[in-house]
Each structure stands twice: as C-alpha cells, then as structure tokens.
Amino acid sequence: MTATAFKSYRPPIIEADGDGEVLEVAMGPHHPSTHGVFRMDVALDGERVIRLKPVFGYLHRNHEKIAEKGSYLASMPYTDRLDYFCSLTNNWAYALAVEKLAGLEVPERAEYIRVITAELTRIQNHASAIGFLMQEMGASGTPLMYAFREREKILDLFEELTGSRMMCNYMRFGGCRSELPTGWLEKVKVIVAGFPAFIDEIEALLTSNEILMARAQGVGVLTPELAVNAGITGPMLRAAGVNYDIRKVDHYGIYDRFTFRVPLGDHGDIYDRYMIRVLEMRESIGILEQAIRDIPAGPIMDPKSKIRGFRPKVGEAYGRIEAPKGELGFYLISDGTSNPYRYRVRPPSLINLTVLEDMCLGQNVADVVLIFGSVDIVLGEVDR
Amino acid sequence: MGSGIGAAMAVKPDLKIELGKQGVFVTTISDLYNWGRKNSVWPMQFGLACCAIEMIATTMARYDLARFGAEVFRPSPRQADLMIISGTVTKKMAPQVVRLYNQMAEPKYVIAMGACAISGGPFKQGYNVLKGIDRYIPVDVHIPGCPPRPEALIHAFMTLQAKIDEQPLTGSERPRHLDAEAQGEFPIPVQGAHDLEPPVNRLVWPLPAPAVIGTDAENCG
Ligand code: SF4
Numbered sequence: 001m002t003a004t005a006f007k008s009y010r011p012p013i014i015e016a017d018g019d020g021e022v023l024e025v026a027m028g029p030h031h032p033s034t035h036g037v038f039r040m041d042v043a044l045d046g047e048r049v050i051r052l053k054p055v056f057g058y059l060h061r062n063h064e065k066i067a068e069k070g071s072y073l074a075s076m077p078y079t080d081r082l083d084y085f086c087s088l089t090n091n092w093a094y095a096l097a098v099e100k101l102a103g104l105e106v107p108e109r110a111e112y113i114r115v116i117t118a119e120l121t122r123i124q125n126h127a128s129a130i131g132f133l134m135q136e137m138g139a140s141g142t143p144l145m146y147a148f149r150e151r152e153k154i155l156d157l158f159e160e161l162t163g164s165r166m167m168c169n170y171m172r173f174g175g176c177r178s179e180l181p182t183g184w185l186e187k188v189k190v191i192v193a194g195f196p197a198f199i200d201e202i203e204a205l206l207t208s209n210e211i212l213m214a215r216a217q218g219v220g221v222l223t224p225e226l227a228v229n230a231g232i233t234g235p236m237l238r239a240a241g242v243n244y245d246i247r248k249v250d251h252y253g254i255y256d257r258f259t260f261r262v263p264l265g266d267h268g269d270i271y272d273r274y275m276i277r278v279l280e281m282r283e284s285i286g287i288l289e290q291a292i293r294d295i296p297a298g299p300i301m302d303p304k305s306k307i308r309g310f311r312p313k314v315g316e317a318y319g320r321i322e323a324p325k326g327e328l329g330f331y332l333i334s335d336g337t338s339n340p341y342r343y344r345v346r347p348p349s350l351i352n353l354t355v356l357e358d359m360c361l362g363q364n365v366a367d368v369v370l371i372f373g374s375v376d377i378v379l380g381e382v383d384r
Numbered sequence: 385m386g387s388g389i390g391a392a393m394a395v396k397p398d399l400k401i402e403l404g405k406q407g408v409f410v411t412t413i414s415d416l417y418n419w420g421r422k423n424s425v426w427p428m429q430f431g432l433a434c435c436a437i438e439m440i441a442t443t444m445a446r447y448d449l450a451r452f453g454a455e456v457f458r459p460s461p462r463q464a465d466l467m468i469i470s471g472t473v474t475k476k477m478a479p480q481v482v483r484l485y486n487q488m489a490e491p492k493y494v495i496a497m498g499a500c501a502i503s504g505g506p507f508k509q510g511y512n513v514l515k516g517i518d519r520y521i522p523v524d525v526h527i528p529g530c531p532p533r534p535e536a537l538i539h540a541f542m543t544l545q546a547k548i549d550e551q552p553l554t555g556s557e558r559p560r561h562l563d564a565e566a567q568g569e570f571p572i573p574v575q576g577a578h579d580l581e582p583p584v585n586r587l588v589w590p591l592p593a594p595a596v597i598g599t600d601a602e603n604c605g
Contacts, residue, residue, distance in 0.1 A: 029480055032429050032459040036436065037477050058477045059433055062510030069509070078506065084434035148444035166437065166531055380433055 022050065025365070029058045033136045033369040036379035040356070040368065047364045052357040056350070059383040067343040072098055072173070072310055075343065080167040082345065083381040085125045088117040088158070089323045091171035096252060097319030097330035102312040104174035104302045111254045112295040113176050116188065117161070117168075118321075119284040119291070123195065124151040125324035126235075126277040129376040130202065133274060136373040137215055143205065150198050153191050160184060174305030185292055192288045199281055207278070216270035220359040220371035223268060230355045234326025234348050236375060239276045240268035246322035253321075257294070258287045270374040277376075311338050325349055325376055345384055349377035414553045421491065422453075422548040425541075428464035429457035430484065433471025435498035435531040442534040452541055461487040466544070468537070469523075472500035472507055473514040475580050479572050485521045486569040490561035493548075495540050496523045499530045506530060519584040521570055 028039035037058035043051035063082065067075035079094045080087035092114055099106065106114075131147030155165045160181050162168040170177050206212055222232070227240040237244055245262045247255040263279035265272030312334045320329035326348025333342040352375050359371050403410050431439060443449045443457065458464040461484045473481055485494070496517055499505030504515040517523065524547060525540045532540075551559050560566040567587065573580040 029477060030430060030484055036431055036433065036471075037474075037480075058474060058480075059472060060474055060476065060510075060512050061433075061472055061507040062512060063507075066507070066509055081434055081506065084437055145445050148441060149446070152441070152444075152446045165533065166434065 021045075027368070028055075033373065035132070035373075035377055038377075038379055038382070040372070042360075042365060042368060044365055047366070049360045049363055049365060049368060052360045052368070054353055054356055056383055059379045061380070061384065063384040064343050064345060068340055071338050072312070072340060073307060075340075076171070077167065077169045080169050081380055082347070082384065083323065083325065083328075083349065083378045084166060085128060085378055086121045086324050087166060087168045088121045088162075088170060089321060090328065091169065092118055092253075093319055093321045093323065093328045094330045095171045095173055095319075096321060097317050097332050098173045098312065100317035100319050101315060101332055101334055102173060102305075102310075104305050106175055106253075106302060107299045108254075108296050109298040110175035110300040112291050113180065113300065114171065114253055115255070115258075115291045116288060116295075117158070117170065119288045120154050120157065120188070122284045122324045123281050124154045125376075126281050127151060127198075127202075129324075130206070130274060130277055133270075133370070133373040133376075134206065134212075136369050137212065139211075143202065146198070146202060146205075150195070153194075157184070157188055157191065160187070172301065172305065172307075173310070174302030175300045179300060185295070188288070189292055192285060192292070195281070195285050199278060199285075203278060206274070212274070213271065215367070215370060216274060216374075218267070218269055219363060219367050220270045220374060221268050222355060222359055226355060226358060227268070231351050232326070232355060234323070234352065235273060235276045235280060236326065236352050238262065239265035239272040241266045246320060246327055250320065250322075252319075258290050260284075260287050270370055273374040273376075309338070311336060316342075320346070323348055325378070325381075326352055345381075347381040347384065349375075349379075349381040350383075353377060353382060414551075417553060418549050418551060422545040425452075425454045425466045425493070425544070425548075426464050427454055427457050427466040427468055428461055428484070428488070429459045430467060431470050432473060432477065432481075433500065435470040435500070438531040438534055439468055439470040439497065439537060442537045447534040447538065449538065449541070452538070452545070454541065461485075462489060464488055465490075465492045466495065467492070467521075468495045468497050469501040469517045470497040472505065473517050474512045475514055475575070476512065478514050478517070478520060478580060479574065481517060482520050482570055482572045486572070490568050491559050492568070493524045493544055494521055495525045495527065495537075495544060497527050497537060497540070498532055499528060502526050502528065514580075519589045520573060521585070522588045 023044045025042045025044060026039055027042055028034040029037040039055035039058065041053040041055060042049055063078055067078060076091060076094065079090040082090050127147040127150050131144035134143035158168045159165050161184060162170040222236065222240045224240045224242050227237050227242060233244070241264050243262060243264055246252065248262060260283045263276050263283065265276050314334055314336045316333045318329055318331045320327055327346065328348055329346035331344040331346065332340045335341040356372065356375065360368050363371065400410055441447060449455065465488060467485055467488060469481065496502050500507060501517050504513045507513045508515060525543050527536050527540045529536055551557070553562060560568055570585050570587065571582070573582060
C-alpha cells in the first residue's frame, strides 16, 4: 500500500439498542487474560461491546526517567525489562540509537550475531504469542506447552551466550559484549534445523482447526486505513495487508543481505494475525540459516567505543528496529554529558493498543479477550 | 481441635518405623492435616511483570510445577490459597493486590518472587514503585533474583511446603486460620495526595525497635 493521507479518525459511536440497560464491566487489572496488569472498562449492551476504554499505568516503572538519571550504559539492562520476551531486540534498538548519536560503526561479525539473536527472539516471541492466544481461546495448555518447549531451547542458547535466560543484557554500543561461546553456532544450527518441524506441528494442530476458524475469522477486523492512520506496526499492520517491514524499508544492520519475504494478510482479523506470525517464524528460520552460513570471523566491537567516560557529542538520534511486536524506537537527545538529556521509547505494544476499541466495537464480550490477545502486548513496554 | 491433639503428640520416629514394619500406621492429626494442606496448594493465576513469565515457565513442560501438587492456577482469588507476587508492584496496583489477598480463602500464603516484589528492585528509584509488598501483606517466602529462575520458584515452593508441614495446630504458633482472634484481612491502602495512605501496614511491617543508647553498660562498653 502506498502512503495514505492522514485523516483524523473517530471511532464509530454505537448506541445501545436493547432496553437501554448498559452494563459497565471492568476487565482487569487482575484478569487472567490481560497479560499482566491492564484494565479495560467495557460497556456492554447484552453481550455486545458498545464502548471500551483501555486503562494503563498499573505497571508504570519510570523507565524513561531512570534512564535520564543514569549513564548511557546503565539503561541497557533496563531495556531488557521493557518487553521481557524480547530483551535482545530491545538491546539492539537502544544500541542503534546510541550508535547513531555517537557515530560508531558495528563490525561485520557483530552485525551477524545481532541478526541471529534477533531472529531467535522473534521466533520465541511469536511462538509464545500464538500459545497465549490459544490459551485465551480455551485451548488450555497444549499449544502453550508446545510453544514454551521451543522457547526453552532458545532460552538455553541465550543463557549460554549472555548468562541469563530472560534478561539477556548482551549488546553494547558499537558491537556485542563478548565473543560467541565455543560451539555455540553449531548448537544454534541444530536447534534451527528442528524449528520447521515445530511449526508444522503447530500448523497441523491449529491452522485448519474449526474452533480457531470459527472464533477468529472475521473477528476483530482492523482495516488498512485505520492501521496506517493510527501508526500500527508489526504483525498487526501486515495482517491488515500493509506491506511495511522496517527490516526491508530501513535496512538497519545488515538485513539487505538476506533474502526473505514479508508475509501479508488480507482480512486484518484475528486469524490473519495468527497466520502472519506463523509465516514470519518460517521466514526467520530462513534468515537464521543464511546468517549462520555467512557469519565471518573478526572483531565484535568498534575500537572507538568506550565503556568509561562515554559522552556522545551534543545532538539527537532516533534508532528503530522491527521488533517482534512492531516498530521499537529510542529517541535520544544528548547534551554532551554522560547521561541522556532526553530518553524516550516508542513502544509498539502501546501504540498497537490504541485501536483496541475500534476492533472490539460491536463484537461479543468473549471476543474482546481474543482480540486483545491477538494484539500481542507486553505490559512492561506499554506502561514503561 | 481439642487441646492436646496435634501439639506435643509427635510419635517417636523409631517407634513409627517399627510399627510400620508390623503393618501399623501411626500418625497424628497435625501430621495428617499438614500433609494434606502442603500437597494441595492452589496458586492464583496472577502475574505482575517480567517475573510472571518465569512463573509461567515453571508451570510448563520443562519445570512442571504439577509435580508438587500445585498444578491448577486458579483465575479467582476465592479458589486460591497461594499468591505469588511475581513482579513489580506499583502504587497504582498495590491496593488491588491487597484486595485480592483479602479475598483469598484461609489458610493462605504469599511468595514474593523477585527483587521488585521484595524491595522495588531495579525500579526502586521510581516514584510509582512500591518498595516491597511485605509492607502491606505478610509474606511467607521471599525469592531474590531478577527474575528468579524457575528452579528458584520451585525451591520457594518447597520451602513453603516445609513451613506448612511444621506448623503446630495449637498453641501460640498455630496458623492464622485456627486462631479466631487473628486477622486475615488487611486495610486496603488508598491513593493519597503524595503517596499511598497508609504508607505501610503496621501489623505486618512494625516500626523498628527504638535504639537504646547508654542504658546498657555492656553495649556502651
Ligand atoms: S525482579 Fe526483575 S524480572 Fe522480576 S519483575 Fe522486577 S525487574 Fe522484572
């Protein structure tokens, strides 16, 4: 899709048509399906949603302010805790912003390592997202068990590489923290070789599953116009049929060296969002295979980069990547001191949630849980 | 519970084994009661932040919390008796956490999982982050870590089971649910002008004992 003129958008007003009884329900902040601490104030006419107000802030942890008080390096571990499924891609987005600010060059080998870790992150994020979505549909256990089984394999790799399962604080400005452990790439190769079978298994279980089709097709539709106007990114945008992937349009890192396709949906419903994630995992496997094949030897840090006394010159920079959930960007202003003057995160989860009401209006209350699940958010990133 | 049952009635281990060899099973009410309680803990399906993902991982195939009799995470506090505070408690969320705790059935337990739940963790500087949930509700087991690994949660779980196992049913050490006077509900803090009101629950977070200086010759020595 080409550029769409920006129109101011107002959600359609749906009036109660029953006997005038409107029931207001607070779903959350503790609700088994809200992915943490999130509240939706839903107005219902019978089963039908006529209004939905998201309420944020139950996990507001002052990430941005804390980052402005500490050194540039000190907020690297905090980025791990933004989207806690994707610490390595968060690292990358932040490192990219600082590298732009400080004019650092990332060596070849480090770029390849970054791609490998980012694509592994994408696979485990999408697998978990599908698992949670099915959990919310009532498939209690099996798909999520399968997803977490695969996730554990990836976490084992991360643990060996970074020392931590989830909070993988690994990237540094101008490269990566440490050289790959001996034999690590071979392990990645073996595990990646097993992924197609896992995706086949998930697809055999779900793709033509009647319940999934009945509950997900035509439900929670997001139109391409609204998606573009609201700034939606990531799998949600592509499920609506808009061809926009920052790996393709921005070529950050070395993504222009890999052949991969950008899967697109054409209905923008929950089912398409499920399907896009499955297809993206398959593409990620392709990228991983190419990256493992081509990774060169060499240094992993820009020699100009320094840990102590790191003071980028006065200026501003915005670094962004295609995180598994969409565009993750860091906007930094440097005043020449050792801590950023302004530090702002552009989180995909929060912005993708802005169309939640539009997708839910007129749907049944039971569908709200599914529509919300198909957005794939993490509250650490929504509230920050 | 009649007085005397449970307390001070432990069967001598040697005698128990000897009788067991003869096919006689001897136990006490408290052993049987605690054995039942410790093996049927029902945690609440309740996550707050990053640590919750490790809590979920603990219930999944690799770590399999089901082995400990704690398989079923209940979506409602009415059906749960273990609250795992898995993640950062913000001041906006703290009243909800205390309310959920109040709604749980006795006997009930709390595990504080991770640095944030214990002390505010890496976000302690934040104006909106509670510096530890034990300021408002009693915590039975604390797990350090950011996030603690699933093994650590399992260890906390076993620690809690050991704690339950050792509880006498009578006397001053008896569990809260057997004490008619004990309080199982705590005041829910409200958002005040600057902070939560009250800032702490004095029943579970007592004032530190005042420092006594100069009265004790040994201390001053
Ligand atoms: S202790 Fe660490 S992992 Fe756990 S909630 Fe806090 S920041 Fe997240």
